[in-house]
Amino acid sequence: MSDRLGRQLAFLAEADRLKTVLRANTLADGSRRENSGEHSWHVALYALILADQAGPDVRIDRVLRMLLIHDLVEIDCGDTPIHGSHDAASVAAAESTAADRIFRLLPEDQAADFRALWDEFEANQSPDAVFAKSIDRVQPVMQNLQSGGGTWKEFAVTSEQLDTRVGAKIARGAPGLWAHVRALTRSYFDRAAG
Amino acid sequence: MSDRLGRQLAFLAEADRLKTVLRANTLADGSRRENSGEHSWHVALYALILADQAGPDVRIDRVLRMLLIHDLVEIDCGDTPIHGSHDAASVAAAESTAADRIFRLLPEDQAADFRALWDEFEANQSPDAVFAKSIDRVQPVMQNLQSGGGTWKEFAVTSEQLDTRVGAKIARGAPGLWAHVRALTRSYFDRAAG
Numbered sequence: 001m002s003d004r005l006g007r008q009l010a011f012l013a014e015a016d017r018l019k020t021v022l023r024a025n026t027l028a029d030g031s032r033r034e035n036s037g038e039h040s041w042h043v044a045l046y047a048l049i050l051a052d053q054a055g056p057d058v059r060i061d062r063v064l065r066m067l068l069i070h071d072l073v074e075i076d077c078g079d080t081p082i083h084g085s086h087d088a089a090s091v092a093a094a095e096s097t098a099a100d101r102i103f104r105l106l107p108e109d110q111a112a113d114f115r116a117l118w119d120e121f122e123a124n125q126s127p128d129a130v131f132a133k134s135i136d137r138v139q140p141v142m143q144n145l146q147s148g149g150g151t152w153k154e155f156a157v158t159s160e161q162l163d164t165r166v167g168a169k170i171a172r173g174a175p176g177l178w179a180h181v182r183a184l185t186r187s188y189f190d191r192a193a194g
Numbered sequence: 195m196s197d198r199l200g201r202q203l204a205f206l207a208e209a210d211r212l213k214t215v216l217r218a219n220t221l222a223d224g225s226r227r228e229n230s231g232e233h234s235w236h237v238a239l240y241a242l243i244l245a246d247q248a249g250p251d252v253r254i255d256r257v258l259r260m261l262l263i264h265d266l267v268e269i270d271c272g273d274t275p276i277h278g279s280h281d282a283a284s285v286a287a288a289e290s291t292a293a294d295r296i297f298r299l300l301p302e303d304q305a306a307d308f309r310a311l312w313d314e315f316e317a318n319q320s321p322d323a324v325f326a327k328s329i330d331r332v333q334p335v336m337q338n339l340q341s342g343g344g345t346w347k348e349f350a351v352t353s354e355q356l357d358t359r360v361g362a363k364i365a366r367g368a369p370g371l372w373a374h375v376r377a378l379t380r381s382y383f384d385r386a387a388g
């Protein structure tokens with residue numbers, strides 16, 4: 001038991017580093033960039049509060065677990081801004097290598113379980129993963145709306161690009177949520193255009 | 195539905211402020227103080243990974259939910275360092291007022307549900323709450339061990355004070371975990387004493 005606990009605590013110590021990985025978007029008040037640790041908490045809270053936006057085949061407790069671990073690979077790879085330019089295949093390869101290293105810090109049974117859960121999230125096919133991805137995508141939209149444009153200004157994103165790159169992914173798992181949020185983003189972009 | 199979503203999103207926007215509440219302890223690398231948002235993520239991950247330390251009557255998914263919301267009252271009240279001096283009754287009264295304000299941002303049914311969950315955590319009587327409290331107490335111990343003493347140095351805490359103030363609370367919900375961690379803290383305090 002002591003070796004098992006030792007491995008679990010080593011994994012949890014390594015996880016602490018996610019708090020030093022900075023994302024493109026800021027806090028809602030615009031005061032500083034958000035880190036991936038606090039983002040992971042916020043998206044888990046989003047999933048919990050917005051559970052009634054999920055389809056009937058979504059098990060919200062599995063979604064919470066996915067969201068708690070979904071960004072751990074960023075300890076090795078950093079965050080990949082959705083509006084930046086990057087090679088999706090090389091990012092996926094690097095993140096898979098990171099997942100190998102990080103989840104293998106755990107005892108073997110948990111390493112396998114959590115790696116499978118992360119793979120399911122990345123595959124974005126199961127109802128739980130699709131809803132988790134929708135939630136992971138909508139949170140930075142809300143952060144940008146609250147901070148007055150955020151990364152949309154920085155990357156010169158248009159309303160149409162937002163619909164294509166982000167909105168379609170939110171709508172896939174949470175269509176009612178995106179319908180509501182899209183009215184807010186449309187209004188933002190209309191105002192920004194003057 | 196739109197008003198319901200509006201209230202849920204207003205609550206989630208307010209929750210963002212927890213990322214600006216600083217705790218006494220630092221990150222594991224000692225680089226800066228930890229905020230209560232990233233702490234909430236880390237303790238939820240602790241509960242998920244250390245679920246096999248809980249008794250058979252603990253429902254870990256309820257523990258995760260408790261831990262995701264347990265510190266929201268700090269948006270109004272700030273963090274109360276366990277090794278600092280404070281009046282427990284006045285802290286409890288202020289936190290209850292904060293819980294009134296913050297959970298009432300939610301739609302009525304969710305406001306009642308999450309307030310009840312927070313009250314259960316605070317009461318520290320149900321098996322789920324007792325385990326959640328143990329996890330909430332053990333994470334800063336590990337942060338202090340990793341950062342070379344942290345708040346124990348700052349507040350001149352002795353090994354015996356740690357056992358009484360913190361260890362007893364960890365042991366209540368997770369005795370095997372505290373037995374393991376206590377060996378680490380004993381070793382730290384022995385080394386610190388030279």
Ligand SMILES: [Ca+2]
Pocket residue numbers: 039070071136
């Ligand atoms: Ca993410």
